[in-house]
Amino acid sequence: MTGELVIQEHAASGADQWDHLLTRYRNATVFHSAGWHQALNDSLPGRVVRLELTRDREVCGHWCGFFVPKFGFRLFGAPLPGTGTDYMYPLFIETPPPSEFLRAVAAWAASWRLSMVDLGGEYLTGEALQAAGYRVRPTRTYRVDLRGGEPGVWSGLKPAMRNKVRKAEKQGVVVEVDRSPDFARLYFDMLKAVFRRQKKVPTYDLGRVEALLRGLEPAGGVVPLVARRSDEPLATVILLQDRRVGYYWGGASYETAYPVGANDLIQWRALQLCVSKGLETYDTCGGGEYKEKFGGTLVSLSAGHRPMHPVARLVRASVEQGMRARQALFATVQRLAESLS
DSSP, X not given: OOSOEEEEXXXXXXXXXXXXXXXTOTTOOGGGSHHHHHHHHHHSSSEEEEEEEEETTEEEEEEEEEEEEETTXXXXXXXXXXXXXXXXXXXXXXXXXXXXXXXXXXXHHHHTTOSXXXXXXXXXXXXXXXXXXXXXXXXXXXXXXXXXXXXXXXXXXXXXXXXXXXXXXXXXXXXXXXXXXXXXXXXXXXXXXXXXXXXXXXSSOHHHHHHHHHHHGGGTOEEEEEEEETTEEEEEXXXXXXXXXXXXXXXXXXXXXXXXXXXXXXXXHHHHHHHHTTOSEEEOSSOSHHHHXXXXXXXXXXXXXXXXXXXXXXXXXXXXXXXXXXXXXXXXXXXXXXXHO
């Protein structure tokens, strides 16, 4: 490879044009898509920035991330805390060494006068990030290999989950795709119920769920699932998908779901759906004991952040901590309101 790698903002183009451009990259995800970008722009303070990578004026890759101006500082991340942008990593026609890409990022960040850059993805390594001045904080997620087909996925489930699935089926629990206008409110009502049991409130609002469905449904990037018993809703899952991977973006349930195993059955149906579509992987989008029972492998993805301004790290922390503080405040107000009612 000759010439210097250069990053610049991608020329304005419509959603169809951007998505067509992505077809050249086998590893492009639903999180690179125009529908996901629309969902972020419609529901978060900030905007998606689409970037073009060139060498000797020839396009050699594309990238995207989320830009947030805050307190006079300029933050850019892929991922950026609280935005769900973990898989908006760079896409290459010809992959350069990570160190070369990171030098190009530094030059671009300086030209944009960015105060903080967050990066992540399988392409990058912790060593390369540290050498370029990033503070490394890996992202962890369980990934279930679907290539063995339904029998292989079933045998990989933890025994307790298989027993719950059988129990739910015997109890008459049914899982269906629900594309009705009522799904977003149903999901969010269940989500509030989940957080209420923990004396908290959700980390995002109904508008974000509505924006997600509105942005991704036209291209088939989202599948809303509902588990019911005798027409009574018990549990919900929001499944995202692209050409290779299904993503467990979110799930919620009422307390009535637990005794009949509805939470386990809806996850099994999501796995079955991904297998039937020929997807290779089911990504749980995080770790934790609950997701471990799906039978996946815990994967660590390199990620880190680099302040370009000495105060920027505090601003970045405020993005993350501010969400938790608002959550705690709203939960306190909610409990007070309930005590007075």
